[in-house]
Amino acid sequence: xxxxxxxxxxxxxxxxxxxxxxxxxxxxxxxxxxxxxxxxxxxxxxxxxxxxxxxxxxxxxxxxxxxxxxxxxxxxxxxxxxxxxxxxxxxxxxxxxxxxxxxxxxxxxxxxxxxxxxxxxxxxxxxxxxxxxxxxxxxxxxxxxxxxxxxxxxxxxxxxxxxxxxxxxxxxxxxxxxxxxxxxxxxxxxxxxxxxxxxxxxxxxxxxxxxxxxxxxxxxxxxxxxxxxxxxxxxxxxxxxxxxxxxxxxxxxxxxxxxxxxxxxxxxxxxxxxxxxxxxxxxxxxxxxxxxxxxx
Amino acid sequence: xxxxxxxxxxxxxxxxxxxxxxxxxxxxxxxxxxxxxxxxxxxxxxxxxxxxxxxxxxxxxxxxxxxxxxxxxxxxxxxxxxxxxxxxxxxxxxxxxxxxxxxxxxxxxxxxxxxxxxxxxxxxxxxxxxxxxxxxxxxxxxxxxxxxxxxxxxxxxxxxxxxxxxxxxxxxxxxxxxxxxxxxxxxxxxxxxxxxxxxxxxxxxxxxxxxxxxxxxxxxxxxxxxxxxxxxxxxxxxxxxxxxxxxxxxxxxxxxxxxxxxxxxxxxxxxxxxxxxxxxxxxxxxxxxxxxxxxx
Numbered sequence: 143x144x145x146x147x148x149x150x151x152x153x154x155x156x157x158x159x160x161x162x163x164x165x166x167x168x169x170x171x172x173x174x175x176x177x178x179x180x181x182x183x184x185x186x187x188x189x190x191x192x193x194x195x196x197x198x199x200x201x202x203x204x205x206x207x208x209x210x211x212x213x214x215x216x217x218x219x220x221x222x223x224x225x226x227x228x229x230x231x232x233x234x235x236x237x238x239x240x241x242x243x244x245x246x247x248x249x250x251x252x253x254x255x256x257x258x259x260x261x262x263x264x265x266x267x268x269x270x271x272x273x274x275x276x277x278x279x280x281x282x283x284x285x286x287x288x289x290x291x292x293x294x295x296x297x298x299x300x301x302x303x304x305x306x307x308x309x310x311x312x313x314x315x316x317x318x319x320x321x322x323x324x325x326x327x328x329x330x331x332x333x334x335x336x337x338x339x340x341x342x343x344x345x346x347x348x349x350x351x352x353x354x355x356x357x358x359x360x361x362x363x364x365x366x367x368x369x370x371x372x373x374x375x376x377x378x379x380x381x382x383x384x385x386x387x388x389x390x391x392x393x394x395x396x397x398x399x400x401x402x403x404x405x406x407x408x409x410x411x412x413x414x415x416x417x418x419x420x421x422x423x424x425x426x427x428x429x430x431x432x433x434x435x436x437x438x
Numbered sequence: 439x440x441x442x443x444x445x446x447x448x449x450x451x452x453x454x455x456x457x458x459x460x461x462x463x464x465x466x467x468x469x470x471x472x473x474x475x476x477x478x479x480x481x482x483x484x485x486x487x488x489x490x491x492x493x494x495x496x497x498x499x500x501x502x503x504x505x506x507x508x509x510x511x512x513x514x515x516x517x518x519x520x521x522x523x524x525x526x527x528x529x530x531x532x533x534x535x536x537x538x539x540x541x542x543x544x545x546x547x548x549x550x551x552x553x554x555x556x557x558x559x560x561x562x563x564x565x566x567x568x569x570x571x572x573x574x575x576x577x578x579x580x581x582x583x584x585x586x587x588x589x590x591x592x593x594x595x596x597x598x599x600x601x602x603x604x605x606x607x608x609x610x611x612x613x614x615x616x617x618x619x620x621x622x623x624x625x626x627x628x629x630x631x632x633x634x635x636x637x638x639x640x641x642x643x644x645x646x647x648x649x650x651x652x653x654x655x656x657x658x659x660x661x662x663x664x665x666x667x668x669x670x671x672x673x674x675x676x677x678x679x680x681x682x683x684x685x686x687x688x689x690x691x692x693x694x695x696x697x698x699x700x701x702x703x704x705x706x707x708x709x710x711x712x713x714x715x716x717x718x719x720x721x722x723x724x725x726x727x728x729x730x731x732x733x734x
Contacts, residue, residue: 255635255648256655286647303643304612311607316600339551345678346642347599347671351582352551359552375643382641 143200146192147426149261149419150209151175152285155187156419159195164427166420168195176207176214184215188242196242203242204426207261210235210244220249220258226296227267227432234433245429250299257302261422262288265394268425269417270295273392279384280392283399285310289383303379306399309372312350318371321357326365328372328398330405336373337380337406346378376406385410394421439496442488443722445557445715446505447471448581451483452715455491460723462716464491472503472510480511484538492538500722502541503557506531516545516554522592523563523728530729541725546595553598557718558584561690564721565713566591569688575680576688579695581606585679599675602695605668608646614667617653622661624668624694626701632669633676633702642674672702681706690717 144167148157153175159168172191179187189196196203210218218235225248234243247260262282270276276295282288285307290300313324339349353371356362362370390413393400397418404414440463444453449471455464468487475483485492492499506514514531521544530539543556558578566572572591578584581603586596609620635645649667652658658666686709689696693714700710 252640252648253635253638254657256651256657257647258651258654287643301640301644302647303641304647305643307612308608308643308646311611312604315607315611316603339549342549343678344548344597345599345674347601347604347675348597348678350604351553351598351600352548355552355554358554361550361552378641379643382639382644 143198143202145427145430146195146201146203147423148188148192148203148205148209149207149264149422150205150214151207151261152177155191156422157192157195158419158423158426160423160427164424166423169419176209176211184209188215201241202430204234204245204264204429205237205243206245206264206422206426210247210260214244216244218244218246218260221246221263223248223250223300224293224296224298225263227428228436230263230267230429231432231436248297248300250301252301257300259288259290259300259302262290262394263297264425264429265417265421266290266292266297266425267295267428268421268423269392269394271428272417272421272424273415275390275392275415278390278392279388280394281403283393283395283403287379291384303382305375305379309375312371313368318350318353318367321364322353322367322371323364324368326368328402329366329369332362332366333369333373333402333405334409336370336375337377337409338373339370340374340377341381346374349374349378372402373406376402380406380410385412388412390415392417394418439494439498441723441726442491442497442499443719444484444488444499444501444505445503445560445718446501446510447503447557448473451487452718453488453491454715454719454722456719456723460720460727462719465715472505472507480505484511497537498726499538500530500541500560500725501533501539502560502718502722506540506543506556510540512540514540514542514556517542517559519544519546519596520589520592520594521559523724524732526559526563526725527728527732544593544596546597548597553596555584555586555596555598558586558690559593560721560725561713561717562586562588562593562721563591563724564717564719565688565690567724568713568717568720569711571686571688571711574686574688575684576690577699579689579691579699583675587680599678601671601675605671608667609664614646614649614663617660618649618663618667619660620664622664624698625662625665628658628662629665629669629672629698629701630705632666632671633673633705634669635666636670636673637677642670645670645674668698669702672698676702676706681708684708686711688713690714 145160155174156171233246250257280290287303441456452467529542546553583599
């Protein structure tokens, strides 16, 4: 009967058609992230993009990501950590009973301050299946990075770091952007110099200013400064993580980002295993399997 | 003969006319920061704003701030720390010999990464005169905050923190701004909650996200969230400073900012003494006095 797996995020919409064994038969994407969908138009956009895949009577679709937020198609709940696959299955938000469901997000609490993810939970469960690593640190770099701890296949807790968004607003809207080529390819030396600078104990608010003064004194070029700032931010992020004793971390995301994290983690003596979109599809397949088990 | 003291910054132009004893006779300001002055138009803008004060043949003017930068009237040098008043006098950049000069900025080096200030050095020397505190920590909150160490009247070193600019870009351009009333008046409780959160060891990139989730879960109102984010940023800044053993810090700046720093520093057990624009005028007067001493 197969599965239509959909990852509907803030700025993009992606889907894959899988067979019963979880193999990807076909993928597609559309520039219709939830911010580009007018209120009430989610069913129409879904039909226009995935209508052909949903034609068979027994077709089944799982949607993860920001489509389950207040601003999305329908608000799905947040499941509280620790959380495993069967819990997500019990909390599916059905758009059409036994046919189209939105996967709940996860929430965690840090001393009265909540944390949230939507979509990454499916990628994490997929990565557990694909790597066979049931306990460890799973990191999903993006606009709002997630650092999740997994124990025996359950997500026991996680933290968000706004590293991607900080890079975007600083390079586009702060004084740092004026002397920086924000979209320059990675300059490894400048990047690692930034990672090292982040560890000087002076804090991000000071260290970011180095990307201004190194430009003023012409010590780094505009393309290199972009890598330097990226290194300062990622180095700052890593400093706060529980890396002690971690030998290998599972990185899930786009290669442009995972490459940087792998490089920076090397300087902390931590190895990495990297996955991309396949983690999303594997996670949806695992959820689908758990759905069938729950019903039988 | 008196003195015309001018503080010409990125976004504002302020001046004061002082008598020989350093008393302020008159102040004025204009919305003509250096970003609003077309190339080549600095003399004309200066004449239009301060021409009447400069009419007497023996009038004397000292200009500090970004007017001395590459994008300003004329590039004044940076004096290297440690630096005192006589050093600044020797490095004055004369626009008109013995009549109009731009005060040099200061630079410091942190492991190969330079740091810079322009304008704050005059405020610091003025604060030393006004308070009689010749050794201590002098803090100038603003877009790019300066933390300067003064020993026996010399600035021995300093660091910049981009706290003000981080607040501006995060509240105006990041997702945090969507649920926040960035210009709300200070909510002390929310502010101090942010200051405390900054000390949890998780880092700014994570803690800033609390201003998103506390909104999502409706635990803080839009006005309170602005104070919370401000507290997270200022708390992060204070964490990295050499506050151990500091009993009193001299704060120089606008009351809207110095109030927040005084509040946050209280939680670290550090007292404050606060100065405003008078520090600039007192610093210019001290420089003028050092000029006369150097000539005689």
